[in-house]
Amino acid sequence: MTALYRQYDRAGLDVQYNARATVPDITPIIRAYADESRAARQSLPCALDVPYGPHADELLDIFPAASGTAPATGAPVFVFIHGGYWRLLSKDDSSSMAPAFTQAGAVVVAVNYSLAPAVTLDRIVDQNRRALAWVHAHIARHGGDPRRIHVCGSSAGGHLAGMLLTGGWHADYGVPEDVVRGAAPLSGLFDLQPLVHTHINEWMRLSEEDAIRNSPALQPPGMGCPLIVSYGETETAEFKRQSDDYLAAWQARGHPGQYVAMPGTNHFDIVLTLNDPASPLTCAILAQMGLRPPSTTHRQP
Numbered sequence: 001m002t003a004l005y006r007q008y009d010r011a012g013l014d015v016q017y018n019a020r021a022t023v024p025d026i027t028p029i030i031r032a033y034a035d036e037s038r039a040a041r042q043s044l045p046c047a048l049d050v051p052y053g054p055h056a057d058e059l060l061d062i063f064p065a066a067s068g069t070a071p072a073t074g075a076p077v078f079v080f081i082h083g084g085y086w087r088l089l090s091k092d093d094s095s096s097m098a099p100a101f102t103q104a105g106a107v108v109v110a111v112n113y114s115l116a117p118a119v120t121l122d123r124i125v126d127q128n129r130r131a132l133a134w135v136h137a138h139i140a141r142h143g144g145d146p147r148r149i150h151v152c153g154s155s156a157g158g159h160l161a162g163m164l165l166t167g168g169w170h171a172d173y174g175v176p177e178d179v180v181r182g183a184a185p186l187s188g189l190f191d192l193q194p195l196v197h198t199h200i201n202e203w204m205r206l207s208e209e210d211a212i213r214n215s216p217a218l219q220p221p222g223m224g225c226p227l228i229v230s231y232g233e234t235e236t237a238e239f240k241r242q243s244d245d246y247l248a249a250w251q252a253r254g255h256p257g258q259y260v261a262m263p264g265t266n267h268f269d270i271v272l273t274l275n276d277p278a279s280p281l282t283c284a285i286l287a288q289m290g291l292r293p294p295s296t297t298h299r300q301p
Contacts, residue, residue, distance in 0.1 A: 005194040008238075013198045016238035019085075019155065019187075019267045023234075029268040033089070036096035036275065037110075044098055047142060052134035057114040058127060060134070061091050062107065063098040064143045069105035074145030076289040078106045079135060083155030083187070083271075086116045086124055087203050097274035097282075103294035104277070104286050107144035109135055113160075117203045121192075121214050128160045132180070133173040150182040150289050154271045158188025162216030162246070167223070177223045182288040184228040186281075187239055187267050190217040190246040194238070217246055224255035226288050230281050232266040239267065260284045 001009045008016060020026050040063065041048065047062040065075035078101050082094040091112035098108040113127040136146045153161035162185055170177045192211040195201060212218050227250050229243040243259075250257045260281050262270055273279040277293035286293055 004197045008194070010197055013194050013238075016236045017195060017198050017200060019235070019239065022232075022236060023266050023268060026268060029272070030089075030093070032269075032272055033093040033096060036272065037093055037098075040095045040098040044102060046095075046098075052131045053127065055114065055127075057112055058130070059091060059112040060131060061095055061110040061112075062139075062142050063095065063102050063109075065105050065107050066103045069103070070107075070143050074140055074148070075105055075107045075143055076148040076150060076291065077109060077135060077139050077144040077146075078285075078289065079109045079111060079132065079149060079151045081111050081113075081128060081151065081153035081157035081160045083153065083157045084115075085200060085203075086121060086156045088115065096272055100275045100277050100282060100294060101286070104291045106286075106289060106291060107139060107142055109139070109144075117205060121204060121206065121210060125160065125163045125214060128164060129169060129173050132164055133175050136175050136179050148181055148289070149179060150184070150285070151180050152184040152186065152274075152285065153188070154186045155267065156189065158185030158243075159190065159192070159214075159216065161185040162188055162190050163214065163219075165222050165225070165227075166216055166219040168220050170222075178225070180222075180225055182226045182228075182285075184230070184281075184285050184288070185243070185246075186229075186270055187231040187235060188216075188229070188243055188246065189239075190242050191215045193218075217242075217249065221253055224250070224253060227255060227257035228260055228281075228284050228288060229257070230260045230262050230270065232268070232270045233261075233263050234266045258284070 050060045082089045091110040094110040151161045192215045229247045
């Protein structure tokens with residue numbers, strides 16, 4: 001066996017980074033993403049397909065905070081970035097948590113971006129940074145506070161959230177270095193070097209340089225903010241290690257961070273727990289945003 005990354009050869013890496021193989025059938029979970037997101041769009045006030053850039057893929061869905069829950073200065077903003085190994089899903093699958101979060105007093109923004117292999121990872125990272133810049137510049141029109149933007153993403157979306165936490169890019173996009181005030185990457189990928197040696201590179205087409213340039217763990221750190229990491233109980237050792245190592249490095253820089261355990265979840269259905277006000281993950285993220293779960297949220301008369 002020739003180790004390519006840590007103790008793993010090519011076959012071992014393929015096992016470790018094959019998230020789909022950790023569940024018996026992904027189909028009902030992906031269907032739930034779409035169904036619950038559709039229900040949110042149909043039942044809640046929202047602004048759909050709001051462009052943040054010129055490309056047809058560069059769109060946002062925005063869900064204002066529930067009436068009576070937002071302070072006069074604007075509500076905290078929850079920006080969600082979907083996963084799908086950078087090649088699947090869209091914003092249409094990414095607002096299942098909007099009922100719980102808007103009822104708790106947050107504005108929810110679901111981000112759309114172009115997918116590989118049609119575009120490079122550099123392009124996807126750029127799109128998410130431009131989406132964040134748009135939110136910072138315009139979210140006040142939707143009742144959000146641009147000084148209280150929190151980002152969350154799952155899997156590939158966790159990676160993209162991590163790329164929003166790196167330093168050195170903010171001036172080019174016209175945002176302050178502290179534009180992200182809290183983050184919750186779920187099942188994130190923070191060091192992409194092992195992916196170069198896996199089946200994932202069949203569609204990502206990453207060189208070693210591409211992987212390093214787009215690895216949050218290997219890039220200069222930003223200002224830091226409160227961080228939550230979590231992952232499914234049944235995830236592979238490498239997915240868990242990536243989050244554990246990222247959190248440890250974050251805390252070593254003096255930034256606040258915590259791990260939230262989610263027993264009984266997997267790589268995919270952990271996202272669906274965000275619409276459960278009793279979920280430890282939902283409670284932790286709302287607390288990070290200065291909010292309480294809907295059942296205990298104070299309502300203004």
